[in-house]
Amino acid sequence: MGLTRTNGRAGDELRPVRIVPGFTKRADGSVLIEVGDTRVVCTASREDRVPPFLKGSGRGWVTAEYGMLPASTNTRMTREVTQGRPSGRTQEIQRLIGRALRSVVDTSVMGEQTLWIDCDVLQADGSTRCASITGAFVAMGLAMKKMLFENRLKAMPIRDYVSAVSVGVVAGEPRLDLDYQEDSMAEVDMNIVQTGAGNYVEIQGTAEGKAFARPELDQLLALACKGNLELVRLQREVLKELVKAGRA
Numbered sequence: 230m231g232l233t234r235t236n237g238r239a240g241d242e243l244r245p246v247r248i249v250p251g252f253t254k255r256a257d258g259s260v261l262i263e264v265g266d267t268r269v270v271c272t273a274s275r276e277d278r279v280p281p282f283l284k285g286s287g288r289g290w291v292t293a294e295y296g297m298l299p300a301s302t303n304t305r306m307t308r309e310v311t312q313g314r315p316s317g318r319t320q321e322i323q324r325l326i327g328r329a330l331r332s333v334v335d336t337s338v339m340g341e342q343t344l345w346i347d348c349d350v351l352q353a354d355g356s357t358r359c360a361s362i363t364g365a366f367v368a369m370g371l372a373m374k375k376m377l378f379e380n381r382l383k384a385m386p387i388r389d390y391v392s393a394v395s396v397g398v399v400a401g402e403p404r405l406d407l408d409y410q411e412d413s414m415a416e417v418d419m420n421i422v423q424t425g426a427g428n429y430v431e432i433q434g435t436a437e438g439k440a441f442a443r444p445e446l447d448q449l450l451a452l453a454c455k456g457n458l459e460l461v462r463l464q465r466e467v468l469k470e471l472v473k474a475g476r477a
Contacts, residue, residue: 243406248467258372262364266354271364273372276343289339293326293346301353322358329362329422332430333389355409359393366391370468390425394456396449405452417441421453425461
């Protein structure tokens, strides 16, 4: 693609991505993920219990919580705790993160323990849910590596990588990894979650202005595959040989 964006990226190019492992001291696994100006801290914490529906099953659980800090956007956001409950958007995103992570985990080998993944947005510039999923997977991998070392796991439950990326149509052109400015003017906006093997976990797509045709959808899916393949490569660089499944 020859399209040049305002920040110099081509239409099929990710923003600069950086994943910093061990970002916090006390979590079992943690990373800071930076995708352009979007920054998210992802932590993984183990707990010796499971939800009631899993008690006595011998299976574990992976779940997630998501939140945006008050100063993560241009105008201060009110902490949701002061409102008494998370917003519908927050609930939808944290369920998405949990589904994405569980799609590549064999919970039957975890035993009855839960891994909590917390994704806290420090700075938002578009695609915070995608950055959260990509970073959360690495935090989960680091935590499970520690659990194996401590003999809290008999085998590695992770069966593949998982990452997420946004795509969209802006000014009539397909683009990969939308920042906030692009997202706010997109004619089509999609978030696509894929495993390392290239299989789809979730496709969230919306026409903001006008309906889009199948060829446009195919273009966007191809862009997402390219982006997620690059994100998995970056995840592998942090996790080394922890997880051998998925594409190199």
